Amino acid sequence: MKFLFKYTFHLAILACVSALFSGCEQDPKYRVYDYPVPVVESIYPTDGYVTTQVVITGTNFGDRAEAVKVFFGEAQSNKVLDCKNNRLVVEVPETAVTGNLSLQIYNKKVENIGYYTVLPTPRVITVTSDSEDGEGVADTGDRVTITGENFGADPSDISVSFNGTPAEFELVDESTIVATTPADYKTGNVTVTIHGYTMTGSAMFNPNSKGDVTVLYLQNYKQPFAKANDENWKNGEWWTPAVWNQNKASFNAKNNTTVTGMQYKAAEGFTLAFQNGWDKEAYANGKMWQVATLRPGKYRLEVTYAYSLVVNDAGNFISALIAKGNSESDIPDVADIEQLDGVCVVYDKAGTNDDSGTLVTPSFEVAETTDVVIGFLTSLAKGNSYFKVTELKLILE
Numbered sequence: 001m002k003f004l005f006k007y008t009f010h011l012a013i014l015a016c017v018s019a020l021f022s023g024c025e026q027d028p029k030y031r032v033y034d035y036p037v038p039v040v041e042s043i044y045p046t047d048g049y050v051t052t053q054v055v056i057t058g059t060n061f062g063d064r065a066e067a068v069k070v071f072f073g074e075a076q077s078n079k080v081l082d083c084k085n086n087r088l089v090v091e092v093p094e095t096a097v098t099g100n101l102s103l104q105i106y107n108k109k110v111e112n113i114g115y116y117t118v119l120p121t122p123r124v125i126t127v128t129s130d131s132e133d134g135e136g137v138a139d140t141g142d143r144v145t146i147t148g149e150n151f152g153a154d155p156s157d158i159s160v161s162f163n164g165t166p167a168e169f170e171l172v173d174e175s176t177i178v179a180t181t182p183a184d185y186k187t188g189n190v191t192v193t194i195h196g197y198t199m200t201g202s203a204m205f206n207p208n209s210k211g212d213v214t215v216l217y218l219q220n221y222k223q224p225f226a227k228a229n230d231e232n233w234k235n236g237e238w239w240t241p242a243v244w245n246q247n248k249a250s251f252n253a254k255n256n257t258t259v260t261g262m263q264y265k266a267a268e269g270f271t272l273a274f275q276n277g278w279d280k281e282a283y284a285n286g287k288m289w290q291v292a293t294l295r296p297g298k299y300r301l302e303v304t305y306a307y308s309l310v311v312n313d314a315g316n317f318i319s320a321l322i323a324k325g326n327s328e329s330d331i332p333d334v335a336d337i338e339q340l341d342g343v344c345v346v347y348d349k350a351g352t353n354d355d356s357g358t359l360v361t362p363s364f365e366v367a368e369t370t371d372v373v374i375g376f377l378t379s380l381a382k383g384n385s386y387f388k389v390t391e392l393k394l395i396l397e
Contacts, residue, residue: 036060038105040113047117049197050096053081054116056088062105069104072096072116092118119195122150127190127201129181137205137216138162138181146177146192146201157195162204163188185209207295213396217292218374219243222391225262225270238263241272243290244375247328250274250286261288263388268307271390274318274376277383282315285333289375291326292394298365301345301374302393306356308386310347315381318347320392322364326371334379342372347387363397 040058048054054070061068065083068090069076075095082089088103100112125148128135138144144167151158155171162185169179177192187209190201205216220226220243227239240246241262250261263273276282303320310316317334323342324330332340345361366372374394378387 035062035106035108037108038103038110040103040110043101043114043116045196046114047119048092048195049119049121050092050094052092052195052197054090054092056090056103056113057086059086060105061085061088067106069109071102071104072118073099092116119152120150122148122152122192122194122197122199124148124192124199124201127204129204133207133216136203137207139207140181140183142181144179144181144190144204146179146190147175148177148192148199149175151175151177151192152194159193161191161193162186162206163190181206187211210396212393213299214392214394217294217394218290218392221393223269223271225272227262227270236264238273239270244272245287245289245291245328247285247287249283250288250378268388269390271307271388272376273386273388274378274380275383275386276316276380277385280383282381282383284315284379284381286378286380287328287331287375288378289328289331289373291371292374293369293371294366296366296368298363298397300363300395300397301343301359301361302395303345303359303389304357304391304393305347305359305388306390307388308347308355309353309384310350310355310380310387311382311385312351313382313385315379316350316385317377317379318387319344319377320359320361321345321373321375321377322361323373324370325373327373330373331375331377334377337377344377 038058038060040056042057044055063083063085065080068080068083068088070090072093075093077090077093079091081091096118098118101114101116102109102111103113124146127144127146129138130143131137131139151171151174153174158171160167160169160177160179162182165182165185167179167182169177171177185206187206189203192199192201207216214221220241226242228242239262244261246261261272262270264270301320301322310318321340321342321344323340337344343361343364345359347359349355
């Protein structure tokens, strides 16, 4: 009898446990979703380059990008750019090869939804102008040659623009395009678009475009300034700046040291510097300049300075200028500055410690192509004084 009772008791417990698990399985809060099979209606385009986009239309795609997998052969796209129930946009992976496409939404995968041809990726190598002003300058109507790879053979599939302005062009062969510079384009990069794939080439400079034209007329004009050579003075602090000309007076270090004009300090970088004191002697009428040939137009010079301290003294003089001519003799001495055949702006914040700002010259107009001297006239008779330039800009107004 005891055995029968014990057996019946165990059966009752087992029945209760079974009922408990059965109740869990039937909990209305627990559902197993069976997602519908995605249906693909179209793929566009069916050929193109790696990293370009492909649009897939159809139904049952859902709206969760993380659930979508598109395979180009064995290569899965890592970028689902747009996901709607009837439209997907994906990027062709860099490892894609020509072959069948497949689509998977959650656990439902559809093979061979289309065939995609991977084209050889085009590349722009050089962009050069035939302008007499240099290969990076292009006036209206100049011819600009673009070389590269895999341009194809269909010019209707290609567009060329100069900083956004469309240009006419000739497709010479699969590696050469010759474009005609459009009127009124803005200085900036040349872009080539082939079959929806856009490539950015080097910048082309429009000499008639208003604004900053420094790159056309000056060299070594901003930080980091380049040094002429590896010669240095005072533990590597002073250097000769590349390109810039200097007269004898501006080489004002003691002991006839032949290195001055550009200073380096860790907190300031390389600056064009004029200094009196700290082993640099007082000097008068120091001149530093470059020669440029300006096209007709109205210009101004903007000189940005920093870290400066010029002691308030009648013998101290700092100026930036544009003068007609092509030599040192075309820059007057301080006493004759009012006779300058050009324009000049004078620093007038003597005594300001660690000063910074911008010197802006009056407008300077040339009616025809003209040689000019662009630079500085300085005298530092009393120290300790210094004036440090970080950038020059020539502006076409």
